[in-house]
Amino acid sequence: DQQVKQNSPSLSVQEGRISILNCDYTNSMFDYFLWYKKYPAEGPTFLISISSIKDKNEDGRFTVFLNKSAKHLSLHIVPSQPGDSAVYFCAASRAGGGADGLTFGKGTHLIIQP
Amino acid sequence: DAGVIQSPRHEVTEMGQEVTLRCKPISGHDYLFWYRQTMMRGLELLIYFNNNVPIDDSGMPEDRFSAKMPNASFSTLKIQPSEPRDSAVYFCASSLRRGNTEAFFGQGTRLTVV
Numbered sequence: 001d002q003q004v005k006q007n008s009p010s011l012s013v014q015e016g017r018i019s020i021l022n023c024d025y026t027n028s029m030f031d032y033f034l035w036y037k038k039y040p041a042e043g044p045t046f047l048i049s050i051s052s053i054k055d056k057n058e059d060g061r062f063t064v065f066l067n068k069s070a071k072h073l074s075l076h077i078v079p080s081q082p083g084d085s086a087v088y089f090c091a092a093s094r095a096g097g098g099a100d101g102l103t104f105g106k107g108t109h110l111i112i113q114p
Numbered sequence: 115d116a117g118v119i120q121s122p123r124h125e126v127t128e129m130g131q132e133v134t135l136r137c138k139p140i141s142g143h144d145y146l147f148w149y150r151q152t153m154m155r156g157l158e159l160l161i162y163f164n165n166n167v168p169i170d171d172s173g174m175p176e177d178r179f180s181a182k183m184p185n186a187s188f189s190t191l192k193i194q195p196s197e198p199r200d201s202a203v204y205f206c207a208s209s210l211r212r213g214n215t216e217a218f219f220g221q222g223t224r225l226t227v228v
Contacts, residue, residue, distance in 0.1 A: 034216055043118070043205055043219030044157070089157065101147055101170070102217060106156035 003027045004092050006105035014113050019077040021108050023090030026071065030092040034102065035064060035075045038087045047088075048075070077110075085112045118220035120206050126226045132194040135223045137206030138187055147217060148181055148191050149205040157205070163189065196227045 005024045013019045021035075031052040036044035050057040050064045050073065057064050063076045077084055087109050091102040119138040127133050139146045147162040161171040166183045174181070178197070183189040193200055203224050207217040 036219075041221070043207075043221045045219070046216035049216060101159040101162050103159070104149075104157035 001026075002105070003030075004090055004103050004105040006088075006090055006108050008108050009106070010109040010111065012111045012113060013080050015082060016079045019075075019080045019084065019110055019112070021075040021077075021088050021090075021110065023073050023075075023105055024071055025073075025092050027092070027094075027103075028071070029094045030103075032093045033064070033066060033073050034091045034093075035062075036089040036091060036104075038089060038107070044089055080110075080112045082112050082114060085110060118206055118208055118218055120204075120220035120223050122223060123221065124224050124226075126228065127196055129197055129227055130195045131227075132192065133196045133200075133225060133227075135191040135204050135206075135225070137189045137191070137220060139189070139206070139208030140218055141187065143208035143210050143218075145209045145211070145217070146183060146189050147207040147209070148189070149207060149219075151203045151205060151222070160191070193225075196225075198227045201226050 003026050034049040035047040037047045038044040048059050048062045048064050050066050055066050061077055066073045087107045089107045090105040093102050118140055121136045125133060144165050148160040149157050150160055151157045158173060160173040161181045162169055163183045166186055179193055181191045203222045205219050205222045207219040209215050209217040
């Protein structure tokens with residue numbers, strides 16, 4: 001039972017264009033969401049997060065949008081750069097109580113084409 | 115700080131052997147997490163500790179898996195006996211506190227059981 005779903009295993013985007021990565025969740029208790037980026041042979045590294053009290057958080061080229069009613073979040077990268085090619089994981093947690101630790105999606109492999 | 119340090123980076127062992135994975139969290143972090151990444155299941159939480167005490171081990175797949183944290187700067191994940199289906203990348207992560215905070219991951223240990 002996947003509580004965090006990333007339905008696109010891979011995504012190919014041209015350099016300079018916008019990359020949009022999507023994530024859906026089923027557990028309404030999740031109240032904190034994160035995106036991690038992972039290069040081969042490395043551990044995931046934190047990219048950006050959003051609390052459920054917000055619907056948007058921006059950090060440079062990266063923006064995360066949260067739609068609580070749809071249980072959906074997305075990561076926008078604009079403009080996309082070759083170094084953005086990596087696997088992106090969506091993660092969720094219940095910050096307000098209950099279990100700690102992050103529940104991850106299976107990841108989306110983003111490929112930026114020159 | 116050097117970040118979360120895991121050893122070994124790669125481990126190849128024969129079925130039935132004992133395997134011990136090691137982790138040094140970031141100094142000052144109160145939470146330590148062990149994750150496993152496989153193609154089928156993605157990144158899944160195995161167990162986490164708070165102040166060296168195991169809090170939730172519900173993700174540990176079988177009794178063959180055990181984890182310890184004898185002090186704030188060291189944790190081990192042991193598999194005994196190992197089986198081919200244990201082959202995966204095992205990540206250790208640490209965080210400063212529960213709730214609205216990101217976890218920092220080590221580079222992982224790639225375990226192959228033949």
